[in-house]
Amino acid sequence: MGGLGRGARMKANEAIVEVRDLVYAIAGRRVLDGLTFSIPRGSCFGVMGMSGTGKSTLLKNLMGLVRPTAGDIIIDGVSIVGLSERELTAVRRKMGMCFQYAALFDSMTVADNVAFGLRRHTTLSEEEIRAEVTAALQRVGMAGTEDLYPAQLSGGMRKRVGIARALVLKPEIMLYDEPSAGLDPITTAVLDQYIASLSREAGMTSVIVTHEVEELFALCDLVMMIHQGHIVAIDTPEALRESSDPLVRQFVEGQPEGPIAV
Ligand SMILES: Nc1ncnc2c1ncn2[C@@H]1O[C@H](COP(=O)(O)OP(=O)(O)O)[C@@H](O)[C@H]1O
Ligand SMILES: [Mg+2]
Structure with missing residues (x-):
């Protein structure tokens, strides 16, 4: 590659x-x-x-x-x-940051973790947010995990959710x-x-x-x-x-x- x-x-x-x-x-x-x-x-x-x-x-x-x-x-x-x-x-x-430790919110679902920045920093509707979250999760091979909690994921999956959470804000x-x-x-x-x-x-x-x-x-x-x-x-x-x-x-x-x- x-x-x-x-x-x-x-x-x-x-x-x-x-x-x-x-x-x-x-x-x-x-x-x-x-x-x-x-x-x-x-x-x-x-x-x-x-x-x-x-x-x-x-x-x-x-x-x-x-x-x-x-x-x-x-x-x-x-x-x-x-x-x-x-x-x-x-x-x-x-800038999007993927931290050494995935630093997800344990009490939130994967979808809510990924949506966090969008809810905070944008005026997108919930429907638009759901679409962005799904797209970001797809890009890191985590489609379909929206309703899981971080504790249900392996270390590598948590990292990928952490990347999706940064990606969703479309960093340069x-x-x-x-x-x-x-x-x-x-x-x-x-x-x-x-x-x-x-x-x-x-x-x-x-x-x-x-x-x-x-x-x-x-x-x-x-x-x-x-x-x-x-x-x-x-x-x-x-x-x-x-x-x-x-x-x-x-x-x-x-x-x-x-x-x-x-
Ligand atoms: N908040 C801090 N207080 C005191 N020392 C620190 C602090 N942050 C980093 N350091 C020191 O700075 C150096 C570099 O740390 P760091 O950037 O974490 O290194 P690396 O990521 O390359 O392992 C280390 O010696 C660390 O002890
Ligand atoms: Mg370091």
């Missing part, structure tokens, strides 16, 4: 996300220490790095859930750094934080098929964060490696496999010995 066909949609220099000199410090430590990169519109962009290296923190900065210590983040041409909460809400509507950017965390390999492969098919849909940009190298390489057009708050490399999976950078090599090959001390 790889990136075939998607490259054509990645118009040169057209970035939907631009990050400039991003610093994020917490408890006196620079978790992100000067990141500059851009994400091409329509691409599938991966972020890899060791646990605790700031991947989730980066996503929270992109979503405007936390404020950078310094630097700029431009989403679809709008700098989000100085925005008020109200202004941020409009930008956040462009889908952000996935460790989508396959806690899933077995087969369930992961199924989930990745849905992520890949969504990321090939015209116009949608996907950002996937994980320490699972092979998963990222299979899904992404471009992958950025971060380590100790810095960008080590941004390149295609093919180029990263051939990289002579010792940090990249150790990470990609999963070697216990090397410059990355655990």
Whole structure:
């Protein structure tokens, strides 16, 4: 599958996300220490790095859930750094987040979970909402589960409902934080098929964060490696496999010995 066909949609220099000199410090430590990169519109962009290296923190900065210590983040041409909460809400509507833990409401049915954002943010009728919910569930292979409760679903199914809940709001950017965390390999492969098919849909940009190298390489057009708050490399999976950078090599090959001390 790889990136075939998607490259054509990645118009040169057209970035939907631009990050400039991003610093994020917490408890006196620079978790992100000067990141500059851009994400091409329509691409599938991966972020890899060791646990605790700031991947989730980066996503929270992109979503405007936390404020950078310094630097700029431009989403679809709008700098989000100085925005008020109200202004941020409009930008956040462009982004759908699939959290590491599916974070569904246990007391609500699948349909009500998926409908949640639509009821909150739109004036659609209940009939229209039902149609949108059904369509979003179909796109992640979960048609017919509307009346089930999260407790009746497997981990992989809950993740897919979580994706449907984000999709229903028609985001331009889908952000996935460790989508396959806690899933077995087969369930992961199924989930990745849905992520890949969504990321090939015209116009949608996907950002996937994980320490699972092979998963990222299979899904992404471009992958950025971060380590100790810095960008080590941004390149295609093919180029990263051939990289002579010792940090990249150790990470990609999963070697216990090397410059990355655990
Ligand atoms: N709210 C917080 N308070 C203190 N430290 C934090 C907080 N959020 C993140 N960190 C620290 O920032 C670092 C990066 O965390 P995180 O972004 O979750 O890493 P990753 O997602 O790559 O595993 C970790 O060392 C973590 O301890
Ligand atoms: Mg994380």
